[in-house]
Amino acid sequence: MQLRIPGPTPCPPESLQAQGKQMINHRGEEFSSLLNSITDKMKKVFQTKEDVLLLTCSGTGGMEAAIVNTLSPGDKVLSTSVGVFGDRFAEIASQYGANVVRLGGEWGKPVDLEALKKALKADNSITAILTTHNETSTGITNDIKEISTLAGEFDKLLLVDSVSGLSCIDLPVDEWQCDVVISASQKGWMVPPGLAMVSVNEKAWQAYAKAKMPRYYMDFGKAKDYLEKGQNPWTPAISLCYSLDATLDLILKEGLKNVFARHARVAQIARDGIKSLGLSLFAQEDHASNTVTAVKPPDNIDVTGLIKLLREEHGVILAGGQKNLSGKIFRIGHLGMVYEKDIEEVIEALDKALSKVKS
Amino acid sequence: MQLRIPGPTPCPPESLQAQGKQMINHRGEEFSSLLNSITDKMKKVFQTKEDVLLLTCSGTGGMEAAIVNTLSPGDKVLSTSVGVFGDRFAEIASQYGANVVRLGGEWGKPVDLEALKKALKADNSITAILTTHNETSTGITNDIKEISTLAGEFDKLLLVDSVSGLSCIDLPVDEWQCDVVISASQKGWMVPPGLAMVSVNEKAWQAYAKAKMPRYYMDFGKAKDYLEKGQNPWTPAISLCYSLDATLDLILKEGLKNVFARHARVAQIARDGIKSLGLSLFAQEDHASNTVTAVKPPDNIDVTGLIKLLREEHGVILAGGQKNLSGKIFRIGHLGMVYEKDIEEVIEALDKALSKVKS
Structure with missing residues (x-):
């Protein structure tokens, strides 16, 4: 099986096997060493000397955490949403009573920096900016460096959802002054979901x-x-911590730059392959994501049928479109444990499946 | 190693190995079958025909979920706390703006049913009762049936923290009309923490x-x-779901009544053993828990030193006291994968360690 959705991603054997270790006392020395080891290594991947916290929840839980820990009901926050996950970030803020102003971006395009600057200039009562590093639903990577520069210029707090970006696409958190950045275990980190x-x-x-x-x-x-005692406040997902400790070693051994370069190469193969099949990229190509490629097939192709065929006859599992994009696009995840050959196989399978769906 | 804290508990091989399966699409048919299988089996353990939801978080997250989904800010709720976890439940409710009235129970004793009745009679503006089935911090099991009868009589919503009780101690959720009941994977369910x-x-x-x-x-x-689509709203902890599916089979194969009886036998061995060593039970014995035994050693014994000695020289890991009980009691967890022999070994080790600590 080729699981090529944008998360959960396939886990390497080191990750799967590490989980199998017996439970330990989450208030004992052994767990404390484990958590400190994970935290030190996560800081390298986040490229930060600031705090990195580990929560037992999905990426959405992490997004909620970013909001409820930094905002107050009534705060005016600017959402730069250009897709499902940007909308989700905004929806969480609304749910907790923030006054969310929406920049109104277009799906398949990156955040409009000029519009962002204008919005920040027009309203100095804005407290914080919610943004998405890598919009999984459309396959877009935003210009976080530029968004952060604007956040700094107007002195706004910047909350960055990088659930499907960090550890795959360069995001130097300190250098780019991102105030809160969220990621999740089942993406580039190659760990099962839950952290x-x-x-x-x-x-x-x-x-x-x-x-x-x-x-x-x-x-x-x-x-x-x-964390100062080497603990979590609540009982943490210990088996997933074992796994994360192991995959962090893999990431750091390969080297962050090499990991980013591999994702870039693999993504290029995906995009070139898609175009070679006569299909269109949904995302504006100069901002196309290196972790997920969204594909817009011609209207005469039944996307749901294509995905089913790929799964049942070719063992390739792709993701459909979400919300408004349901039935209109499909998405290839290429993050975490993914190599050139994997995506070449996906493109080959797609070629065969397309010919069946068309005929 | 004998990990005998009240959770995380040791996981059987079936549980640890199941986690090692590769990731799957959390929006696909295979996950849907898995979640439906887990849900059906969980309902048997909860002894309910109502809904059972699976959340990716710790037990504390589940307690928070119970509160935020059923209450409004300003609601008057009655806390029946008799320990750390009862206090936590109350604290979460306060944090979200509930008006928490505390019954003021004594640690080491169960909820005072007369006092509860009086409190409910005295104030009909109370909306809900927060209670703890099994108070892990003191080793007490409360009379949920009687508490529920009172909740019914006064028409109050009953929220029950059974994080360390359910699947080990009989709690027929429907028969006893418990409105919300929370448990967590790393306790009697024999699964690593995270669900x-x-x-x-x-x-x-x-x-x-x-x-x-x-x-x-x-x-x-x-x-x-x-859940109606066989999914979770967010990416669920798939590897822990694999594990839970496996341990539910173990629990149901053994039979709920047999599981409860085994916990009762093992707990009796723990209590008898403690008394045979001349130590005192912290919990009122007629309400002593079948999943955790809290022990009050004489004042001249250094509890922290005793726990350290047990761990380092006997490979037995026990828990200390929490909050006000820190340094005053220790706790033996006997839930999930635990048999007579395990607790006999703990008592033997304790006997040896005590003689060293005393001398």
């Missing part, structure tokens, strides 16, 4: 000190206090 | 329809909608 990792810098901690949205399980302050 | 399971009955759904506390990741309605 979210969140970086929190000094500016975010200042926001935390004033933030009034209710929180308990997701509380950053509790997570930081316990 | 919470929550039953929600019709009365709880009525409360949900009116509840105004903010929620997103933990939303019961979303969980139920997706």
Whole structure:
């Protein structure tokens, strides 16, 4: 089977096997060493010297944590959404009482930097910017460096959903001054789902000190206090920690630059392959993601049927479109444990399946 | 190693090995079969025909979910806390704006049913009762049947933390009309931590329809909608689902009654053993828990030193006391994969360690 959805991603044997170790005391020395080891290595991948917290939840839980720990009900926040996950980030903020202003981006395009600048200039009551590093639903990677520069210029807090970006696409968190960045285990980290990792810098901690949205399980302050003792406030997902410790070694051994370069190469093969089959990329190509490729087939192709055929006859599992894009696009995930050959096989299978669907 | 803390508990080989299966599409048919299988089997353990939802979080996350899905800020709720986890339940409710009234129980004793009745009679503005089936911090099992009868009599919503009780101690959720019951994977379920399971009955759904506390990741309605498609709203902890599916088979194969009887036998061995060593039980014995035994050694014994000695020289890992009980008691976990011989070994090790600590 070729599981090529944008997460959960296939796990390497080191990751799967590490999970099999017996349980330990989550308040004992052995877990403390494990958590400290993971935290130190995660900081390297986040390229940060600030705090990185590990939460037992999915990426969406991590996004919720970013919001409830830094904002107060009534805060005006600017959503730069250009897809399903950007919308989700905004929806979480609304749910907790934030006053969400939407920039109104187009799906398949990156965040419009000029529009963002204009919006920030027009309204200085905005507190924070919600943005998406890698929009999984459309296959777009946004210009986080430029978005962050604008956030800095207008002194706004910047919350970055990089659930499907970080560890695959360069995001130097400190250098680009991203205040909170969220990722999740089942993406580039090559670990089964269940862990979210969140970086929190000094500016975010200042926001935390004033933030009034209710929180308990997701509380950053509790997570930081316990991390100082080498613990989580609640019982952490120990088997997933074993796995993450192992995959962090794989990532750091390969080297971050090499990991980013591999994702770039594989993504290029995906995009070239798609075009060679006469299909269109859904995402604006100069901002096409290196972790997920969204494909817009001609209208006469039954996308759901194509995905079914690929799964049943070729053992290739792709993702469909989400929300408004359901039945209109399909998506190839190429993040984490993925090599040139994997995507070449996907393109070959797609070629065969397309000929059957067309005929 | 004998890991005898009240969770995480040792996992049987079936549980550890099941985790090692490769990832699958969480929106595909295979996951849907898995989730349906787990849900059907969980309902048997909860002894309910109502909904049982699976959340990716710890037990504390499940407790938070119970509160934010059924209550509104300003709601007056009665906390029956008799320990750390009862206090935690109350604290979560306060955090989200509930007006928490505390019954003021004594640690080491069960909930005082007379006091509960009086409190409910005295104040009909109370909306809900927060209670703890099995108070892990003190080793007490409360009379949920009687508490539930009172909740019914006064028409209050009953939220039951059974994180360390369910699947080990009889709790017929439907028969006893418990509106929301929370458990967690790393306890009697013999699965690594990371999953919470929550039953929600019709009365709880009525409360949900009116509840105004903010929620997103933990939303019961979303969980139920997706469950109807055999999915979770967010990416679930797939490897832990594999494990849970396997351990549910073990539990159901042994038979619920046999599982409860085994926990009762093992707990009796623990209590008898403790008394045979001249130590005192912290919990009132007629309500002593069948999953965790709290022990109050004489004041001249250094509890922290004793726990360290047991770990380092005897390979037995016990838990200390929490909060006010830190350094004053120790706790033996006997839930999940635990048999007579395991606790006999713990008592033997304790006997040897005590003689060293005393001398």
